[in-house]
Structure formats: C-alpha cells, structure tokens
Amino acid sequence: MKKDIITLGIESSCDETSVAVVRNGREVLSNVINSQIEIHKRFGGVVPEIASRNHVEAISSVTKEALEQAGIEFSDIDVIACTYGPGLVGALLVGVAYAKALSYALNKPLVGVNHIQGHIAANYITHKELKPPFLCTIISGGHTHLVHIKDYTDFEILGKTRDDAIGEAFDKVARVIGLQYPGGPKIDKLGKEGQPNIELPHTYFEDSLDFSFSGIKTAILNLHHKNPDVNKADLCASFQKTATDMLITNTKKAIRKLDVNKIALAGGVSASDYIRKRFEELGKEENVEIYYPELKLCTDNAAMIASAGYYNYLAGNTADLSLNAIPNLKI
Ligand code: KG4
Ligand code: ZN
Numbered sequence: 001m002k003k004d005i006i007t008l009g010i011e012s013s014c015d016e017t018s019v020a021v022v023r024n025g026r027e028v029l030s031n032v033i034n035s036q037i038e039i040h041k042r043f044g045g046v047v048p049e050i051a052s053r054n055h056v057e058a059i060s061s062v063t064k065e066a067l068e069q070a071g072i073e074f075s076d077i078d079v080i081a082c083t084y085g086p087g088l089v090g091a092l093l094v095g096v097a098y099a100k101a102l103s104y105a106l107n108k109p110l111v112g113v114n115h116i117q118g119h120i121a122a123n124y125i126t127h128k129e130l131k132p133p134f135l136c137t138i139i140s141g142g143h144t145h146l147v148h149i150k151d152y153t154d155f156e157i158l159g160k161t162r163d164d165a166i167g168e169a170f171d172k173v174a175r176v177i178g179l180q181y182p183g184g185p186k187i188d189k190l191g192k193e194g195q196p197n198i199e200l201p202h203t204y205f206e207d208s209l210d211f212s213f214s215g216i217k218t219a220i221l222n223l224h225h226k227n228p229d230v231n232k233a234d235l236c237a238s239f240q241k242t243a244t245d246m247l248i249t250n251t252k253k254a255i256r257k258l259d260v261n262k263i264a265l266a267g268g269v270s271a272s273d274y275i276r277k278r279f280e281e282l283g284k285e286e287n288v289e290i291y292y293p294e295l296k297l298c299t300d301n302a303a304m305i306a307s308a309g310y311y312n313y314l315a316g317n318t319a320d321l322s323l324n325a326i327p328n329l330k331i
Helices: 037-041 048-070 089-106 115-126 166-176 183-191 214-226 232-258 273-286 302-314
Strands: 006-011 016-023 027-035 079-085 110-114 134-139 144-151 154-160 262-266 289-291
Touching: 006 048, 006 089, 006 302, 016 048, 016 302, 027 048, 027 302, 037 048, 048 089, 079 089, 079 115, 079 302, 089 110, 110 115, 110 302, 115 134, 115 144, 115 262, 115 302, 134 232, 144 232, 154 232, 166 183, 166 214, 166 232, 183 232, 183 273, 214 232, 232 273, 262 273, 273 289
Parallel strands: 006 079, 079 110, 134 262, 262 289
Antiparallel strands: 006 016, 016 027, 134 144, 144 154
C-alpha cells in the first residue's frame, strides 16, 4: 500500500502566520491561522515591520498547535513546505528560516512554494475531484491573474494586472469612504444595500487579457472628494459591479480562447458573495463548471501552501538550505 505523505505547510507572506498539516495534498488535519488583522487595522493596512515581528513571536506556538490539532509529532512529517514569495520580504523570511531549520533538524525534504500557486491549490482541498487542466482567476490583495493551469506544476499566465491588484483597489476604496481594513468584506456587505447606479470607467486592453484597476479606484476617490455625501452603499455596489465586469469579460475571453470547461476562483477576494454569484452566472452562460475554495481557504492560510507543496514535492521540485525569500516572485 502506498504510504501517506504528511506535509507541514508554513505561510507568513503578509499578515497571517499560519501552519497546517495536510495528508496527501488534499486532506487537512489542521490549519492554524494567527491573523494580525486587529493589529494592523488602526494603520489602515499592513505595516511590514510590525508584521515581521509578529510572525517571529507567533510561529513556534502556531506550529505546536498545528501538530497538536493534527495529532502528530514532528517525526511524522514527511515534507516541509513554506511560502518563499511573493510577499513582504521580512515576513517571508520568518517562515523560510523556520522551515529551513525544521528541514535541517528533522532531515526532511524542503519545498519552496509560490504563494499564488498556493491560492490555486486551495481549490484542491475543497474540491477533491478537481484536476488540471482548468482556468483560474486569481483575485487577492496583492495579485490579479488569469492563469491556465495545465498541470499541478505547469502554469501559463494569460493576463495580469498592470497596476493595482483588485483586493488593493477594494481596500483603498474602503479606506477612503471610511470602512476599516480589510475593506473587501465590508464593500461586499454594504454593496448589497445599494444600487450599481454610478457610472465608472471600465479598462480593457486590445489583444490582451491584462487588467487595470487604478482607473476605477481613482474615479471613486475623485467622486468621493467632490461629493462626500454620495451614497456609500451605491458607491460600493457600483465599484463591485464595474470591477467584476472587468474580471468576467476577460475570463470569458480566456474560456473561448482555451476551450476549457472548468474555472476556479482563488484568493481572498474570491470570498465575495457578489463575485461568486457573477461567476456562477458566467458558468451557466458559457456552460462551464465554477469552483471556489471554502471561505476559510480563500484568504491566506497554510493548508493551501501544504497542498501546493505536496504537488511540487511529487514533481521533484524540492529546495535546499539556500532557499531564500523572493518578494517579487513570479508564478
Ligand atoms: O488572499 P489574501 O488573503 O491576501 C493576498 O494574498 O493578497 O487577500 C486579501 C484580500 C484583501 O484585499 C481583502 O479585502 C479581500 O481579500 N477580501 C475580500 C473579501 N474577503 C477578503 N474582498 C471582497 N469580498 C470579501 N468577502
Ligand atoms: Zn494571499
């Protein structure tokens, strides 16, 4: 009988210190997430230096808890996977250094995981039957990518943002209209009470599936400065609708270009009810199956890193102790 592979995943690229234990890339035995959201809230966004220090303080106890919840010991771990980019360099370094120390001490293989690949892999945990190839629309605080997932470790980028990530635009718009960080969930909630009746600019590029969210963000900021009494719920609804229109248009073009029958959403912004609904509609219209991770796996967590790490391990993509943090790592 084939032996189970137990992967310890470590995530520290932004403001979540997370450690998870995952069996065979799909079965979560534990997924402990220590979020720093409360700490960064009063600054209106993540402060890198504060994030790094909090990762250092949290990582040992989060690891201990992940092992306890999974009911395993250090000696039961087969593979150690950590996020090594993209992200905040000081924050990434904490997870990378910790993973390297564990790999050395336990004499177990080390795998460096691209954070964006981690977001994609969150879908493998929620949907046990999902296998490549499929199209993935990755929408998070730091990234907006349209990717053809040809195989577990074989990706082709079809389009990406040329300026702000969609989540960044959500967070900035929210801050300007007085909603607290992270703004995405608040815009999603308030938008339900409003009407998308404010005309905002859509940005598309000819012969390209790239995105741009800076135009819509600036339009909202100008609108709000000119008229601070503008209805906030309508503003949220209009912003969400316009940003989602852009996502849907390019995703639809990609479906037709590739002739795929599966689309997965990934990343923190895929927690949005509104965006999920719009993609469900797109699925019906284009006759494609829509997948998205369960809510807890949409935002940053280590289970998704363990899953991506497992598939990289199977593909032979292991690292040695020279593994370093790469803040601008590409997919
Ligand atoms: O994936 P993630 O945790 O971090 C990055 O890798 O960037 O994404 C965080 C982003 C934030 O911009 C947050 O506002 C957004 O995800 N977000 C949402 C929702 N929940 C989180 N955006 C819209 N609707 C939500 N329900
Ligand atoms: Zn993320």
